[in-house]
Amino acid sequence: MKTKIFPIFFIFTFSIIFFVFYKGLQNTNIYTPEIKSEIKIPNFDTKEFFSKNKINSDQIFIGSDYYLLNIWASWCVPCKEEHKYLMDLSEKENIKIIGQNYKDNFDNAKNFLINLDNPYDLIFLDNDGTIAIEWGAYGVPETFLIRNNLIIKKIIGPLNEKLLFEIKELTQ
Amino acid sequence: MNIFKFLVSVIFLIYCFSSNLKAKNLEIEITKNLRCLICQGQSVYDSDSEFANSLKILVEKKLNEGLDEKQIYDYLKNKYGDWILYDPGFSKNTYFLWLLPILMFVFGGAIILRKVILKKKKL
Numbered sequence: 507m508k509t510k511i512f513p514i515f516f517i518f519t520f521s522i523i524f525f526v527f528y529k530g531l532q533n534t535n536i537y538t539p540e541i542k543s544e545i546k547i548p549n550f551d552t553k554e555f556f557s558k559n560k561i562n563s564d565q566i567f568i569g570s571d572y573y574l575l576n577i578w579a580s581w582c583v584p585c586k587e588e589h590k591y592l593m594d595l596s597e598k599e600n601i602k603i604i605g606q607n608y609k610d611n612f613d614n615a616k617n618f619l620i621n622l623d624n625p626y627d628l629i630f631l632d633n634d635g636t637i638a639i640e641w642g643a644y645g646v647p648e649t650f651l652i653r654n655n656l657i658i659k660k661i662i663g664p665l666n667e668k669l670l671f672e673i674k675e676l677t678q
Numbered sequence: 679m680n681i682f683k684f685l686v687s688v689i690f691l692i693y694c695f696s697s698n699l700k701a702k703n704l705e706i707e708i709t710k711n712l713r714c715l716i717c718q719g720q721s722v723y724d725s726d727s728e729f730a731n732s733l734k735i736l737v738e739k740k741l742n743e744g745l746d747e748k749q750i751y752d753y754l755k756n757k758y759g760d761w762i763l764y765d766p767g768f769s770k771n772t773y774f775l776w777l778l779p780i781l782m783f784v785f786g787g788a789i790i791l792r793k794v795i796l797k798k799k800k801l
Contacts (some may be wrong), residue, residue: 609728634738637733642757644716645729 544623545584545657546638547650566628572601572677576626577638579610580618583644588664590637595670596608601677605629608638608646621675635662651676701741708737708747711764712754721764 515556550563576592578585596603605626607615610633619626632638641650644662651659653674659676661669707725714730722730722737733754740750751763760766768776 609732634735635728636736639732639736639757 509649510539520535526566545642547652547657548637550637550640552630552637555631558631562656566604566630567652567655570654574601574603574673575606575650575652576603576639577606577608577632577643577646579646580614581610582608582620584664586622588647588666589625591665591667591670593623595673596627598674598677601673602627605617605634606637606641608632609635617677620668661670704747705734705738705741708741708750709734711751712737713762713764714764715758 523669536563547563547567552561552563553559554561574592574595592603595601603626605628607629630637640647641648642660647664649661650657650664651661659673706723709730710721712722712733714720714722714727714733716729717725717727722732722733737750740753740780745753751767754762760769760771766772766775
């Protein structure tokens, strides 16, 4: 009897350990502490993507419309995955999609938009990544839902079906 | 006259160099106390990730704007929370973190003291 319990116990323990570590692999390793949910948007100077005209953030986020700020780059693979959701959202009238082109090459970025279509109402440049820091972002892709100069929702990583639904609910 | 000019230029050069070095040192010191949030167990100074590189540029920019060390920490804490600092300040979010070691020390000391006293009583 004693000899049977040991292997069963052994297999049981290891299968639990395996399960825990296997689950742990899928978790993101970025720890994000809870921050006050509604933060004021930063103020910054930047350049418009196509015309290269100087533009201030005050001129981008005006009034009480809903704005969706999406940080993207042509070299970022998850950005391609979430692109269809942005295209979906661009058809909504009451939400303006603003693109922040993060550390990118202009020609590559332009080709990205030509190949996959352009969901953005306006794109501005962030060549050294400092504007992303001003937003409190970690990298690409990242999305912020903004209203009345406040960040309502922050999404780290690519959009998906569930988040798309959530955004639509919030902007009803 | 020539010697005078030479001296002035030397002093000027030394001044430029040293003040530049000082600013660079402060920048390094600050980035060493910032956690690279997307790396594991690395400071911003040690990391070469996109996030860390942007943060280094930002710290340099803020220093040039005239912010001091504490203001930069506060600024980043506002954006990313206490987690970005390796040395978080004492606040209502962190008092547990700071007081726990002291509590454990006191508690452990009490247990040891009790045992010692009990042992003495038995003897």
